[in-house]
Amino acid sequence: MSKRVFHHPEVPADDSGVASWRSVGELERTPSFRAHVEREFPEGSGHLSPEDQKATRRSFMKLMGASSALSGLTLVSCRRPESYIVPYKKAPEWVIPGKPLYYASTRPRAEGSVPLVVTTYEGRPTTLAPNGDHNDGCGADALTQASVLNLYDPKRSRNFLRDGKKASQRDFEGVLGSLAREGAKLAVVVGEDDSPTRNRLRDEIVQAYPGSKFYGYEALCGEARRRVQNEVFGEGSQTVVDFSKAERILSLDCDFLGVDPVGSASDFSRKRQGGGETYHQDVAADAMNRLYMVESVFSLTGGMADHRLRAKPSQMAAIAAQVAIGLGITVDGYDAGCLSDEEKAELLGTAATFDSWIVECVADLKAHKGSAVVLAGSRHEEDLQRIVIAINKEIGSYGGPMVVYETGRTGYGTIADFEADVDEETIVLLLGPSNPVYDRPGEQFKRGLRRSKLSIHLGVRTDATALACDWHIPAAHYLESWGDTRTATGTYSLTQPMILPLYGGFSELEVLSQLLSWRQFDWDSLESEGAEEPVVPPTLIAGEGMGGAPSPALAEVRQTFSLPENANDDGDVAWKEALKGGYLQSSSYQTVDADGAGDSSPRLSSRENTGIEINLLPDASVWDGRYIDNGWLQEAPDPISKLSWDNAALVSPKTAKKLGVYESVEQLEPETEIPLIGKVKNAPQPSIGEGKGAKAPMALIKTRSGRMEIPVLVAFGHADNCISIALGYGQGASDGRDGVRVVREEDPLATVSPVGINTGFNANQLRGDASFSIEAISVTKTQGRYPVALVQEHNAMNGRALAREISTNDVEHHGHKVSFEDQVAKVREQGPVDSHAPENVSLYKRRGSTTWEGDKDKQDDLISDKIHQWGMTIDLNTCVGCNACLIACQAENNIPIVGKEQVAMGREMHWVRMDRYFASPMTEMDEKTHKKVPTPDWVQQNPEMIPQPVSCMQCENAPCETVCPVNATVHSEEGLNTMAYNRCIGTRYCANNCPYKARRFNYFDYNKRNPLVAHNLYKGPFGKKQVGEAPHLQRNPNVSVRMRGVMEKCTYCVQRLESAKIKQKQIGRMKTLQAGRNSTDVQIKPEDLRVKVDSIKVACQDACEANSVSFGNLLDKEDAQVWRAKYKGEKKTKSGAFELVHNPRNYDVLQYIGTAPRTSYLARVKNPNPTMPDAVYRGLATINTA
Structure with missing residues (x-):
């Protein structure tokens, strides 16, 4: 099916020269990518040649005969299967079917336990949410x-x-x-x-x-860091960062917002808010924290960085040592282990540029003594840990943003x-x-x-x-x-x-x-x-x-x-x-006086500038391998690479070209085999991209301890001459063998949901010791190819200014400086992108709205429900793209697992799509010639990254509603775009007409058939069913389980909305009865039915540790989170007066189309150091796609 063509306005011409992309194919504008852009569904039955589309007598008789045969097979069993609901013999008084009970509990974790509220239905735990009443309860990853x-x-x-x-x-x-x-x-x-x-x-x-x-x-507990901390601060000591006090942060390969937590991400996100909603120039830059990041491969923390430097793992200690030297700290062995001018030039073009980067970073840390902190990745060896402790002592971190606790956990070897x-x-x-x-x-x-x-x-x-x-x-x-545990701060x-x-x-x-x-x-x-x-x-x-x-x-x-x-x-x-x-x-734990602690004895070991280096890191899905059997995590795309169900060797574009794999992206897969059907003629598929035919090139990696063959993917922003591989994959079957085992249909294991079988490659075999950084003896491209499930281009939303970013610094625009205030003012309307579109005229009039004609009749409130009108705002300035909302939505709404094969075909069912964009200035204005020239290579190789969660926008003028032939998607009185599942006949017209590509179609009975057994879905009723009743016990009884042929999408967790409304109605009734009135005389005022502020949270909002998602009632002026973000509301000041407040960073995605979405976004703000050599290239990543 061809994709509906929306006539997007031209990309505004400016001097930034910023290019944005999601994949290698989009960056290089390959023919296969252009073909992908033009078709609606990645792979399907609509791609037939002109000859195949002609109806002949023979083809007609063939199809009719097949359908008659199938009907004969199924008519004998067309009755609905019998099922029984067995009641309690003596029901517990507190158990009511369909009504949840909540219990407080805790998940044990090495980095500090996670406080939880567990939702249970009739004794079955179904979902987990953070315990907001807990001292350390601020999100659930x-x-x-x-x-x-x-x-x-x-x-x-x-x-x-x-x-x-x-x-x-x-x-x-x-x-x-x-x-x-x-x-x-x-x-x-x-x-x-x-x-x-x-x-x-x-x-x-x-x-x-x-x-x-x-x-x-534990494999990823940070042995070296713990060993050095015990030596300096005493046995059982533990360091935790209070990001609410951190004004300046230098992270040396520490992904503290992702797989290497050292403090609360919620505190960090609050410091990113800067000047609050108004973002005035005089407070924004000073109030916002500033993050410097040095890492080998993009991480969630690196995506949030104001300044980012690519470096190999072996260079981290040397970079830290240069920072320490700049602060006046003596580092033993610095001359033998420091970076050479050649290495510095490889990182930032010239040695002088690199030295300038370090000098300005050091100056910023000095200027914020007592509120600056330097972090070291837990996987790194003692040299880096010792230097970082010395730096933090010098800049006054201990006693400020960094706290050392005495855990009392002693006596363990x-x-x-x-x-x-x-x-x-x-x-x-x-x-x-x-x-x-x-x-x-x-x-x-x-x-x-x-x-x-x-x-x-x-x-x-x-x-x-x-x-x-x-x-x-x-x-x-x-x-x-039963158990007990302590959080990171010791509660x-x-x-x-x-x-x-x-x-x-x-x-x-x-x-x-x-x-x-x-x-x-x-x-x-x-x-x-x-x-x-x-x-x-x-x-x-x-x-x-x-x-x-x-x-x-x-x-x-x-x-x-x-x-x-x-x-x-x-x-x-x-x-x-x-x-x-x-x-x-x-x-909580008792604190340790870090000032009285011993000396960390900073030193730097001698090193050589080796060739290609192997960087082993935790995986965002399986961690160290303990979650290999978790289908939700396996199917969740990696936040950076967007790879599902596997790991791969990630390399920079330069290293990929050096290995001869970058050009493989332009090779095509002309045919794709679908099980049990044979060869189907399809649109061309890229070898690295989307589609079941996508096969990545393989490389053979040899180290002193082992060798392995693994697929190679291009990772933008990756350090050159370095290969990053996630740990935890390549575990054997239950026979204990390492490596990949192909599970056949007749294999006994195939009947027991083999989630962890046939997934990924075991990178531990490359390690000879405890180090996570290994020198490669050789890396060579092989002739093999490996099928991968990459979702970076699936359900791609195309348009202008999708994700928007501004900088606290002045930026160049047509030869003029644009101040921060002007950048903020232009967020809502991106020049010619939005200015030509008339203001959206909503069918659901907002509070106090008037029409353009001033006619009294047309000023009447047209809202069907004057009590509730729901809306959502997502703040891109705090969203890190961690997938917590995606998993929470899957748990809450009974979203099925479809398996690697279906994911590769673009059939993943996640209601939340976590888009990830790269952007980098490719040209700039030459000050002498006033002509555009290419930006330095080190700028192009180090792009910015922006994540953007996308789900159904709940459009007021929803394009999907107008094309459904059976009225299966309709608008509710409360402004929700709802689905009537029993009406849906699966035409997929709504998905084709949705500009946000937020709808998901059930191609098979994923909830009934086992999608992890090879070719099982294609057997229909003859396929193997899901094993056992245990997986069904997790399902939410208040959410329908969808079947084959049904379209589904985000519902704003309507089941939670309805439960809250029922509870509010009960509260209103009880208040009336308590007043002494008879039950027959109970009358509830409409305003008493309004759900109170903060009494309800949708699943994605509940899980978000960064508090990036705000949800509420647009008609409730007390519900300030969404009201002030999306529209004009009233805010109570200290004087008691009300003033109008409008968030200037708010915008609607694809505003120029006129869909009037209920979900809006707040633009990302970068806070670069104006004296840094890369400052002029930061904060420009507004995303425009094909």
């Missing part, structure tokens, strides 16, 4: 949002295993019980999260089992200590969330397991570590367990179970408690005779004991809660309050 899906994973471990084979719990207890009776030496490896109860049990176990020791390990300590008498217990057999480099850990007397693994998955151990115990999910928080263990798993605390019980049990009593009652040894209890007895973990947590440091005079009242709120007040 994508990993947290998706963790609820792991609870219902049918592939979760559910059996005891001995040597990889099914065994019984009794056999396990017999083996370990006998060893416990002897007081065996234990080596217990746990995660890096801080649990007070586990700390207490550790002390008791070490006393009960002589010679035992506990160790902490490292994984290296474990490898050295294990001997033939040691019983190894692996209780942490990591998979060290897979992610620990080298062979030392595996040798330790083989050397031990007995190895036991507790985990939710039967991963490589589980099968390498002698015994495996199925673990309980944290939503099935004591509780984890409580929402549901009994689905598969009989055991929690970490239950296992540790059982170890003590076995040791304390009187084993001699088993042999005594004449006992009145039979003596039974302790046994492992999962969730609860016999007759509903509480879990041992609950008793252990209660005991910890009663300790002197936690106890208070209220007793049980305090416990119940802590359960209700999820945390104990006034329980």
